[in-house]
Every structure is written in C-alpha cells, then in structure tokens.
Amino acid sequence: MVVGLQSPAQATFWLVQGRTLFLMIPLLGIALFAYIVARRLTPLIRAQRDFRFDRPLTRLGRVFKFWLGQWKHPRYRFAGITHILIFAGFILLATRAFSLLIIGAFPNFVVPGLSGRAGHVYGLTTDYTATIVFLCMVVAVIRRLVFKPARYAVPARYGKGHPVDAIFLLALIAILMVADSLFAGAKAASNAHQGQAAELLAVFSLPWMLKNMLLSTAAAKLQGIYLAAYFTHEFTFFFLLCYRPFGIQFHVETSLFSIYFAKLDREILKPVRWGEENLDQVKSFGVKTFEDFTWKQMLDFYSCADCGRCSDRCPSNAVGRPLSPRFLSIKARDYAFQHYPVFAKLKNNNGTALVGSIYSDDEIWSCTTCGACEEECPLLVEYIDKIVDLRRGLIDDGNVPQSLQKPLKALESRGNPYGKLEKKRSEWAKAAEFQQVCRVKTLDQSNGADTLYFVDSITSYDDRMQSIGRATARILDHVGENFGILGGAEKDSGHEVRRFGEEMLFMALRDHNAKAINGSGVKRIVTADPHTYNALRHDYRNMPPVEHISQVIAREVKTGKIKFNPANEDCVYTYHDPCYLGRHNQIYDDPRDVLDAIPGLKRVEMKRSRDRSFCCGGGGLMLFYEPKEDQRMGVKRVQMAAEAGANVIVTACPFCMANIEDAIKVAGMEGKMSAIDLAELVDQQMAHSS
Ligand code: SF4
Numbered sequence: 001m002v003v004g005l006q007s008p009a010q011a012t013f014w015l016v017q018g019r020t021l022f023l024m025i026p027l028l029g030i031a032l033f034a035y036i037v038a039r040r041l042t043p044l045i046r047a048q049r050d051f052r053f054d055r056p057l058t059r060l061g062r063v064f065k066f067w068l069g070q071w072k073h074p075r076y077r078f079a080g081i082t083h084i085l086i087f088a089g090f091i092l093l094a095t096r097a098f099s100l101l102i103i104g105a106f107p108n109f110v111v112p113g114l115s116g117r118a119g120h121v122y123g124l125t126t127d128y129t130a131t132i133v134f135l136c137m138v139v140a141v142i143r144r145l146v147f148k149p150a151r152y153a154v155p156a157r158y159g160k161g162h163p164v165d166a167i168f169l170l171a172l173i174a175i176l177m178v179a180d181s182l183f184a185g186a187k188a189a190s191n192a193h194q195g196q197a198a199e200l201l202a203v204f205s206l207p208w209m210l211k212n213m214l215l216s217t218a219a220a221k222l223q224g225i226y227l228a229a230y231f232t233h234e235f236t237f238f239f240l241l242c243y244r245p246f247g248i249q250f251h252v253e254t255s256l257f258s259i260y261f262a263k264l265d266r267e268i269l270k271p272v273r274w275g276e277e278n279l280d281q282v283k284s285f286g287v288k289t290f291e292d293f294t295w296k297q298m299l300d301f302y303s304c305a306d307c308g309r310c311s312d313r314c315p316s317n318a319v320g321r322p323l324s325p326r327f328l329s330i331k332a333r334d335y336a337f338q339h340y341p342v343f344a345k346l347k348n349n350n351g352t353a354l355v356g357s358i359y360s361d362d363e364i365w366s367c368t369t370c371g372a373c374e375e376e377c378p379l380l381v382e383y384i385d386k387i388v389d390l391r392r393g394l395i396d397d398g399n400v401p402q403s404l405q406k407p408l409k410a411l412e413s414r415g416n417p418y419g420k421l422e423k424k425r426s427e428w429a430k431a432a433e434f435q436q437v438c439r440v441k442t443l444d445q446s447n448g449a450d451t452l453y454f455v456d457s458i459t460s461y462d463d464r465m466q467s468i469g470r471a472t473a474r475i476l477d478h479v480g481e482n483f484g485i486l487g488g489a490e491k492d493s494g495h496e497v498r499r500f501g502e503e504m505l506f507m508a509l510r511d512h513n514a515k516a517i518n519g520s521g522v523k524r525i526v527t528a529d530p531h532t533y534n535a536l537r538h539d540y541r542n543m544p545p546v547e548h549i550s551q552v553i554a555r556e557v558k559t560g561k562i563k564f565n566p567a568n569e570d571c572v573y574t575y576h577d578p579c580y581l582g583r584h585n586q587i588y589d590d591p592r593d594v595l596d597a598i599p600g601l602k603r604v605e606m607k608r609s610r611d612r613s614f615c616c617g618g619g620g621l622m623l624f625y626e627p628k629e630d631q632r633m634g635v636k637r638v639q640m641a642a643e644a645g646a647n648v649i650v651t652a653c654p655f656c657m658a659n660i661e662d663a664i665k666v667a668g669m670e671g672k673m674s675a676i677d678l679a680e681l682v683d684q685q686m687a688h689s690s
C-alpha cells in the first residue's frame with residue numbers, strides 16, 4: 001500500500017513534534033518582532049509632537065492611492081512595474097502564507113471560503129503569483145549585480161552602500177517563494193505517486209515545474225523534501241519578519257503608516273512647533289539634535305526605501321552640491337539604529353548636534369526647496385520641512401552663511417535684501433516712457449482699488465526685473481483691471497526668509513504686509529512672482545484671493561480681452577516651470593495655454609517639465625548664497641532647453657529670469673539662446689485695438 005505524505009504537524013523534527021515546533025516558531029517569531037518594533041519605536045515616543053490625526057477619510061484615500069495603488073511607482077517604469085508586481089504578489093500571497101502557518105499545527109485547516117472551486121482558483125492564482133515574485137527577485141538581483149543603476153550608487157562622501165544586504169533580502173524572498181512552491185510541488189508529486197487525482201497546479205508555474213521534476217523521486221525522499229520545504233518556509237518567513245527592522249526593508253511595515261500620516265497640505269510649510277506666542281522666549285529653536293525631530297519625521301527615516309528616486313531628481317545633487325535627499329534619511333536612520341539599539345542599552349543621546357556630526361552646513365543650505373524630491377518619492381517622504389527645521393536650528397545658533405548675513409540684515413532694517421530705500425520701491429513705475437502708457441497708482445486711504453499688484457523686492461529693485469513689473473502693470477491696465485500697488489508700504493513677502501529658517505523675521509515681514517494689504521481694502525491680489533504667490537496663499541492668513549499673472553492672462557485670453565499678434569517665426573520657445581508655480585501650486589497649464597494662444601508660436605517641451613521640472617538654481621536668497629557645486633543649475637537647465645530645440649526660454653518668475661539669463665552667459669550661449677518672462681512676452685505680443 002502506498003502511504004501518503006506525513007504532514008508537518010505529525011512529523012518529528014530533532015526530537016520535537018512538528019505540531020509543537022510549528023506552534024513555537026510563530027509564537028517566538030511574533031514576540032521577537034513585537035519586541036524589535038517596540039525598541040525601534042523608542043525614539044518616536046521621545047520625539048516632538050506633530051498632530052497628524054485629522055481628516056481620516058482623506059488619509060485613508062491616500063493609503064489606497066499611494067500604498068495599495070502604488071501610484072507613484074510607474075514614474076520609473078521598469079523598477080516601478082517590478083515593485084508593483086512584488087507588492088501585489090505579497091498581498092495575494094498573504095492568505096496562502098497565513099494558511100501555511102496554521103497547517104503546521106492543524107494539518108486539515110482550510111481558510112474559510114477557500115475550499116472547493118474558490119480554493120482551486122486561489123491556488124492557481126497564487127501558483128503564478130509565487131512564480132512572478134520569484135522571477136522579480138531574480139531580475140532585481142541581476143539589475144543590482146549587472147546593470148547597477150546609477151541611482152543606487154552611494155558616493156564616497158555619504159558612506160558605504162549596502163548591496164550585500166539588499167541582495168540578501170532579495171534572496172530571502174526568493175527562498176520563501178521556492179519553499180512555498182516546493183511544498184505544493186512535493187505534495188502534488190506524492191499524490192501522483194499514489195495514483196490520486198492530480199493536484200491542480202498552474203501550468204508552467206514554479207510549483208508545477210517542481211512537481212514535474214519530483215515525479216520520479218522516491219517516496220521517502222519526497223517526504224523529506226516536503227517537510228524541509230515547510231520548515232524552510234516557516235523559518236525564512238519569521239527570520240525575514242524579524243530581520244527587516246534592521247535595514248531598508250523596514251519600509252514594508254512602516255510605509256503604510258508614513259503614507260497614512262503624510263502631510264496633507266504639502267504647500268504649507270511646517271510652522272514652528274511652539275506656536276507664535278512668546279516665540280522669543282523659546283530657549284532653543286528648530287531641529288538641532290535627533291530628538292528635536294517629530295515622530296513623523298523619524299517615521300519617514302524608517303520608511304525610506306533607499307530607492308534613490310528623490311536624489312535622482314534633486315537638482316542640487318545633479319550639479320554636485322553636497323546634498324542628496326536620500327542620504328538625509330539614510331544618515332538619520334543609521335543614527336537612530338546606532339543610538340537606539342535593539343539588543344543593547346540605549347545610549348545617552350542628549351545634545352549631539354546633527355549638523356557637524358551626520359550633516360554638514362553646506363548640505364543643509366544647498367537645498368533650493370524646489371520640491372522635486374517630495375514629488376518623486378513613492379512613499380511620500382517629506383524633506384522641505386526637515387531642511388527648514390534644521391536651518392531654523394542653525395540660525396538660532398547664529399550659524400548663518402557669510403553671504404546671507406548682509407541680505408538678511410537688510411531685510412530686517414529696510415524690508416528688502418538689497419538694503420535699498422523704501423521710497424524707491426515704486427521707482428520702476430515712474431519711468432517717463434512707461435507713465436505715458438500706463439499710470440500705476442499707489443494705494444493709500446484716499447486712493448483705493450479692487451486689485452493689489454504685489455510686486456515684491458526683486459521686481460521692485462532689480463533693474464532687469466523691473467521690466468516684468470511694467471509688463472504686468474500694462475497687462476492689468478489692458479484688461480481694465482482697477483489696480484494699484486502698495487509702494488513704500490510694501491515689504492518683502494518673506495517667502496525665502498522663512499525657507500531659510502528666519503521665522504521671526506518672516507513673521508515681522510508678514511505682519512507688516514498683512515496690515516498694509518488689509519488696510520488698502522483691495523478685493524484680490526495679483527503678483528508676477530511665484531514665490532510671492534506662494535507666500536500670500538500659504539504662508540499668510542486671511543488674505544484676499546491671490547492670483548499669479550499667468551492665471552489672469554489665461555482667463556483674459558479666454559474672455560477675448562487679450563488678443564495676440566503673430567509670433568516671431570524664427571523663435572522656438574520652451575516653457576520653464578518655476579518650482580513655486582508648478583510643483584508647489586500645480587499651475588502648469590495656464591502659462592502653456594497662453595503661449596499656445598499666440599498665433600504661429602512654435603513651442604517645444606523640455607524632457608524635464610511640469611512636475612519634473614528642473615529647478616534653475618533657487619529663488620530668493622539663493623541668489624545671495626554661494627554653494628559648492630560643479631556646475632550651475634541654470635546652466636544645466638539652459639542646456640536642456642537647447643537639447644529640446646528651443647532658442648527662447650519663457651519663464652514666469654523673476655528669480656528664474658535672473659538665474660537663466662545669467663546661465664546663458666555662463667554657458668556661452670548668448671546670441672543662440674534668450675530668456676523672456678511670460679508677462680513680457682504677452683505684453684510684447686498683445687494686440688492693441690486702435
Ligand atoms: S526618500 Fe523616497 S524617493 Fe528618496 S530614497 Fe527614500 S523612498 Fe526613495
């Protein structure tokens with residue numbers, strides 16, 4: 001008589017009965033995992049507070065989109081699709097893994113609802129799933145070993161890479177898939193030996209192939225393979241579970257939570273945690289030590305999958321500045337692992353300054369807050385708030401880069417970074433030639449208007465950018481807008497000041513402007529500066545509605561108030577998305593619609609455009625900061641425009657204009673490439689009815 005396979009529960013392993021062993025392994029595995037996770041959570045419990053429990057339905061929706069739906073992964077097509085297959089595989093195999101765990105102790109266990117036909121369908125699906133996951137592991141190992149994508153590389157200044165760790169983890173998952181398939185294949189082969197109805201296995205799946213390989217194996221050997229496969233599966237499963245919190249694979253557990261608790265209003269910069277009252281009495285400001293981070297910021301460090309997408313898109317990293325966002329996370333995670341060990345006593349961490357130990361000053365000042373990293377990260381890891389928090393800490397310690405000291409002082413005393421007189425703020429509107437066609441009124445108690453044109457410092461004082469101010473005013477005048485400016489009563493919006501960590505100075509500028517704006521009685525605000533737009537919309541409170549001039553123009557083109565003369569046929573235009581108009585405020589279409597409305601205008605798109613636009617080198621105070629870099633961001637951007645076949649770069653931001661015009665000179669492309677602001681181009685092309 002041919003005897004069937006003995007189940008793992010009935011077998012004996014090293015003198016221990018299977019049922020006992022396979023009850024002990026899960027119990028010990030889960031207890032150890034719980035202990036490790038509890039230890040990993042220690043710094044989060046000690047961290048600063050951050051309320052992330054509002055709008056649960058919105059948060060849940062984002063979990064469905066970004067975690068379950070893997071929304072951002074296909075932005076890198078090959079790696080993204082591989083990840084989606086693995087992730088979907090894990091989800092599908094979860095029930096099978098659960099049922100395998102139970103049958104170690106209860107051999108006849110069947111997951112409710114998965115007996116009969118449903119069980120067969122599920123079995124066939126998971127046969128293929130295990131095969132696909134196994135193949136994905138093979139592909140991932142080959143990619144890491146042979147193709148070595150550049151974004152996984154670890155430059156020497158950021159430490160050593162962990163390729164062995166990555167491959168070890170991939171191998172463990174592959175072992176899990178093989179063990180699972182071997183268990184099913186051995187059982188099917190045994191059934192075939194006994195002349196029983198063939199176990200239904202998916203054709204060409206891994207279990208099916210293994211079954212066919214085992215058909216001629218002797219029964220005793222088959223029994224050994226069957227039990228070894230089961231034991232390997234159980235052991236690997238729990239080993240993997242407990243090993244993951246020691247490396248990047250911890251993101252498997254933490255990413256669900258970091259996506260749920262991710263910032264919902266990403267455009268709003270994280271306020272200082274003490275609120276605004278009595279801020280001057282706070283002893284220490286910003287993030288200086290690891291424990292100054294919030295629990296969510298620490299959770300981000302654990303959740304970073306080290307995929308390198310953020311750094312791959314980071315313009316600072318691209319031009320050789322000493323900043324790579326990925327390593328901001330990895331270094332902080334390594335710090336947490338080292339200072340909050342799982343199996344040793346906690347180290348006394350108090351007071352270790354992060355800047356100077358794991359981070360450098362230049363690293364923290366190199367960021368342009370362009371948002372490319374956050375846009376790209378599939379796990380919604382946040383960077384700008386962390387960098388600004390670290391800058392707040394540096395500023396609090398008086399650690400301000402030399403080149404920024406003068407503009408910051410000037411902002412404090414004169415309300416602009418150039419140290420120019422307040423009364424000269426509206427000089428741009430007083431040019432005789434300009435006044436002949438457009439008169440710009442300065443708002444005061446006797447001189448009101450519906451719309452405020454908030455000009456901001458660079459357009460008010462920079463000779464070149466004043467042309468953008470005049471073009472904006474002429475457009476507003478052309479469409480019949482009743483508008484005015486604040487003149488000397490306007491101060492810098494403080495947008496960059498805030499992002500450079502000078503919160504108190506920002507608050508002073510904001511309060512001054514808010515009083516002047518509210519006192520002017522205007523019903524809406526227009527600006528041609530995306531930084532101002534972002535500040536007034538998101539950093540200020542209770543402001544009248546704010547629009548960027550590109551939105552006004554796009555609307556007035558539709559109403560027919562703005563009509564255009566044909567464009568210069570020799571020009572090929574490309575539009576450069578300013579970070580604070582595009583990525584931070586999702587205004588991508590209005591400027592393009594305006595360009596496309598100009599008859600005969602030839603427009604090409606750069607490879608990196610819209611939400612993947614490449615920052616030109618930093619708005620605001622970045623103009624005063626001299627970073628260490630191999631190449632200017634602006635130069636790289638100008639080269640991208642040339643590669644796209646353009647000879648005119650259109651932008652919609654005075655800071656972009658300053659950077660790009662400068663970059664054209666540095667790149668030696670004068671005469672071959674030029675730059676123009678959207679407002680200037682519209683002003684130039686507008687048809688005036690005579
Ligand atoms: S922060 Fe996000 S994009 Fe950057 S390495 Fe980590 S997971 Fe990847």
Ligand code: SF4
Pocket residue numbers: 310313314315316317323324325366367368369370371372373374383384
């Ligand atoms: S915000 Fe921009 S410059 Fe700063 S780290 Fe992210 S991608 Fe790099």
